Amino acid sequence: MTTYIKPEEGLTSLSAAELAAKIHAGEVSSREVTQAHLDRIAETDEALHAFLHVGATEALAAADAVDSALAAGEKPASALAGVPLALKDIFTTTDAPTTAASKMLEGYRAPYDATVTRKIREAGIPILGKTNLDEFAMGSSTENSAFGPTHNPYDVERTAGGSGGGTSAALAAGQAPLGIGTDTGGSIRQPAALTNTVGVKPTYGTVSRYGLIACASSLDQGGPCARTVLDTALLHEVIAGHDRFDATSVDKPVAPVVAAAREGASGDLSGVKVGVIKQFDREGWQPGVMSNYHAALRQLEEQGAQLVEVDCPHFDDALNAYYLILPCEVSSNLARFDGMRYGKRVGDDGSHSANEVMALTRAEGFGPEVKRRIILGTYALSVGYYDAYYLQAQRVRTLIAQDFARAYEQVDILAAPTTPTTAFKLGEKAEDPLAMYNFDLCTLPLNLAGLCGMSVPSGFAEDTNLPVGLQLMAPAFADDRLYRVGAAFEAGRA
Ligand code: GLN
Secondary structure (H helix, E strand, C coil): CCCCCCCCCCHHCCCHHHHHHHEEEEEEEEHHHHHHHHHHHHHHHHHHEECCCECCHHHHHHHHHHHHHCCCCCCCCCCCCCCEEECCEEEECCCCCCCCCHHHHCCCCCCCCCHHHHHHHHHCCCCCECCCHHHHHCCCCCCCCCCCCCCEEEEEEECCCCCCCHHHHHHHHHCCCCCEEEECCCCHHHHHCCCEEEEECCCCCCCCCCCCCCCCCCCCCCEEEECCHHHHHHHHHHHHCCCCCCCCCCCCCCCEEEEEEEECCCCCCCCCCCEEEEEHHCCCCHHHHHHHHHHEEEEHHHHCEEEEEEECCCHHHHHCCCCHCCCCHHHHHHCCCCCCCCCCCCCCCCCHHHHHHHHHHHHCCCCCCHHHHHHHHHHHHHCCHHHHHCCCCCCCCHHHHHHHHHHHHHHEEEEEECCCCCCCCCCCCCCCCHHHHHHHCCCHHHHCCCCCEEEEEECCCCCCCCCCCCEEEEEECCCCHHHHHHHHHHHHHH
């Protein structure tokens, strides 16, 4: 077992807030900080494969721009100006390839920046590169990446989770202090849990999806990742906010997540009611994960929180509903990859019709999991099956949202394990789609209801000695509660 976790000393061991303070005080330049992380990537990424593309020149140019602005006496463009970041390769960038880890988009260069990308640039945050993921964000281990899997820095034979395993591995290994992921069914929270890092899925509609390559549009949401709750909050405030380029973007003020993280750092949770979801406290899940979870609940209680058991009976159906709704949306969203408009084209030699070119391109361009979901979704949406499958799944979705609403009548926030087990071995579930889907059990209900959630490090499972995450779930637009309770939990563990 070889480990590549964050070094104890030096610039790559510091949090984003610590790095920002040093850069803004003139103690170190953004160039030095950025270079240190590029060096760390060069040192470790052969073993980890967190990055699909490293943009050293562009990152250093962005760092230099911050350094010269600061030297000229300008105020930092944001609280994180000068601190570099790893961007999931599903957000468009004009100065780097955007592949969504698919052969379909190999060599594709987007003509515009995603809103999240633009906000990161405007905040003076250098982008180190684009991180690995499951193809089009479909998967739970990055093994569906067309370019090979990411390895967990805590044990390179194991997954760093998925779909955003690249970003989480980069954070855990000290390759980057900040990262961006997307969470359609858990792809931010789940890899965060497996790598001892923090990941937040913001409320649906609060982070723009413009320039985020769509997986399932009613579920997809970009979000911040880091090694501390405060860093995640600082990044949250950079990327959130209304965007007229995204029709589902909500025109509301961003929840005060940084203030909440600072408040939570006191560790005091008196008066906070935490709901413990009955359906997520199961026999049969990994004993080390469950005993860690129970210890986490006791800790919250010791910090002043009141624990209340809540019943969410329809969460048991979330998996079935999600794996119908998601493929339906995928079959529609991925129709645009037809060999005509973007990226790959196969059979364009004059001997094939346009239809044949499309078929050849899609056959070669998509990997097996993406094809499986397109086929499933197309079937479920077809005449005669639409009511029985898609509509039925939408009804379950409503019931799940109602379970949440009832729970929040009793409590402020919900707790659950983020994953039923710690990181599994690469290859272990690769040939078994249902086993892979089952790994998403704890994270899916939240996306179906459009609410917000966080995975915060909860130490290590006693039976595997691998990281475990505590999942917190808050009502829509109450993202600040995640940060308040998450930061308190983090402080309580320290
Ligand atoms: N693992 C889930 C899936 O494969 C979630 C993916 C995601 O959140 N992008 O659909």
